[in-house]
Amino acid sequence: MALPTTPHSPGRLVAVQPLKQKRCAACLRGPLSLLVLEDGAPRCLVCADLGHLVFLPRGDTALTRRSREESGLSVVVVRYNRRKSRYERQGVLVEEAALARAEERCLADAEARRRRRARDARRRAAEDDRFAAAFAAEILRLFPGCPVDRARAIAAHASLRGSGRVGRSAAGRALTEGAVISAVVAAVRHVDTPYDQLLMSGVGRFEARRRIASAVDGVLRGWQGAGEDVG
């Protein structure tokens, strides 16, 4: 909404926060923090029949819009900015009951948003659970000898939202064999081999991988073969 260039906007009630000390031309009360001009003469809000309104400072757009919608009578409050040579909006005067109703609507909105966020979080958690379950099932299909709790732990770790881990990559989401195998290899490396100790003791990453390669292969072969070995 365009700012009024002057407080005498026709068809629109405007109150002014005066820069100079002013008194009401009718009841002589003053100095006035807020006045309306009637035929060029300052009037206090009471004499202008606006004394029942309450001031809502600018800043909360939704609350302001709703307060004006709810209020049978509303007045724009402006103050002159000398530097910019124009009147600037400071807020609105509205009926107190209208402000209360507007506040309730905004609170209801906030509550609705909170409920929607909670719903979204539950939906994401359910998606994560389904994804981790599918991931674990794929691990067990490729590695039938992998203990079920290990498969679940690897899948849960790889599926963590926002982790940037393999389960969160496009390939992991599509549950490609390559992505599933990478997650299993990473887990075996850290859990079933001295890979982490080697890194901690200063062995370079590639040398550490070389030293544990056969141990990793051994575990993977064991997990791959178990399904065939049994029986």
Ligand SMILES: [Zn+2]
């Ligand atoms: Zn007055």
